Amino acid sequence: MMSRQKYRFLIIVIVLLALFELYSIVLLWLLFQAGVFGVWDASTSKQRERYITEADRERHARHALENVKEELLQSSRKAAQLAEVSERNRIARDLHDHVGHDLTGANLALEAYEQLEGKEAEVMLNEVKLRVARSTAMLRDTVHDMTPVARIGVDVLEHIAKEFIHTPVSFQRSGDMQLVPVHYWGLLEPCLKEALTNVARHSDATEVNVNLDVTMYLVRLSIQDNGTGSKHLGEGSGIRNLKVRARANGGSVTVNTVNGYQVVCVLPLEEDKR
Template identity: 30%
Template sequence: MFALNAVVLGTATALLLWAPVTVSVPVLLTEAVILVGGLAVMLVANAALLRLGLAPLDRLTHLMTTVDLLRPGQRLPASGGGEVAQVIRAFNAMLERLEHERATSSARALLAQEAERRRIAQELHDEVGQSMTAILLGLKRAADDAPAPLREELQEMQEITRESLDEVRRLVRRLRPGVLDDLGLVSALTSLTEDFATHTGLQVTRRFCADLPALAPETELVLYRVAQESLTNVARHADAQRVTVALCHRDDHVVLTVTDDGCGIQAPREGAGIRGMRERTLLIGGSLEIAPAPRTSTGTSTGTGTGTQVRLTAPVPRKQP
């Protein structure tokens, strides 16, 4: 700032010293016009130079108010050796540290969350599930030996218990999909979409490539959880009729897309579910995009509404030579 102002004031001083300009008393009209014009030129030049010098700080302020650690890589260019460039470099370094710390803490939290889900699912399966199975068998034996009026009531209780047991099993699958560990990602997504279609009545289309590479367990779990949360959002908010779940392999990435034909994205505000998906995506070094559903070749959307597409791109680990 001092250098810019020095240039303006030095130029004005040089013009006053060497230019053939005099000031009379009282001031003549021509002299007043020259002085006012020179002052105006000096102020305009000073304002332009200050705006130019402060422009990096304006960009820094905008980034500071809009930065999101769930979208890493937001940086400002810092060239030169001035104080402003040093401030920008310090801010970029701080963002680097914050993103690393956020990713580390999120990883610990999500791993603890998955461990707790696994524990609860195991207890539901071993304790509650077995207890309800024993109750179901006891009700069956009691209904077989009971008189006709009481038998009907016991059979109704038996049916309620069976439905509750099915609900417990469904919760266990949502908490910890055993099929993901036993049969892999494709089978787990197939089971997830079938269960989703059964409970919501929506038409689900699956498009899974046959040449999917082997993925790390963490990557498979993130892909499954993102698909699960996306389908949950479709059922709650999209007002859709059809959903397409696709998983394909492109170069050194796998791409998961969940596309619906619902009402589309109504507001830019993201809830806890979407932010949770972004945090999971960061754990595997992937990228998550949520945008309106792509249009077909005819220029229309993929369904009756504008639709929404969730797109997760995850890197495939390279094979060691």
């Protein structure tokens, strides 16, 4: 009877020891997993913090870039407005100082002419003619100087296209050119020049089509050739700079080499320009 009890006791002890051993192994495994998870969680937390920091830095950089773009756009507008005001003031000053002076003198000479006879009257009449001719020439020059900026801007583009000797260029325009802000011409001109330069350097085109379209909402300049030599042409510093300037004005410059070489510049029109 006692031997059976001892035997049972030994079995119970063995079972308990086995359970304890198993528990120890499980406990060690859990501790190991907890350690691994802790290391992973710490690493993930650091990565998350780094991502958050980088995201904040990028957000601040984008915000700063937007501010710079807005300041650049405002500066361009102010420069254009100041240029227009300065030109008006110059024209008004020239009219007052020269045309006004000569016309006043001519009027006085005519009054004196009525009181003179013979040689003196002839001399006075010649003086009147001289002053009137001088005033007419001044007015003609002033009218020429007052030629709308839009006419000057689009004429410059047409001249660039006409003077391009590498390939025949067809220039087409549509819309009201007066809607185009003054500072836009300073971007459209280098855009056309850069595109034609790339055609001359890299394309085997036989013709180039230039289209300038102005609507109520945007200005679109497209330069496209029919060549194949520029399919693998990358974007040089010239195109990249044009893209930055276009974005600063709320627009875009894109390059397409699927069907020939094409550069498209799109710029938005402000409501007060419509």
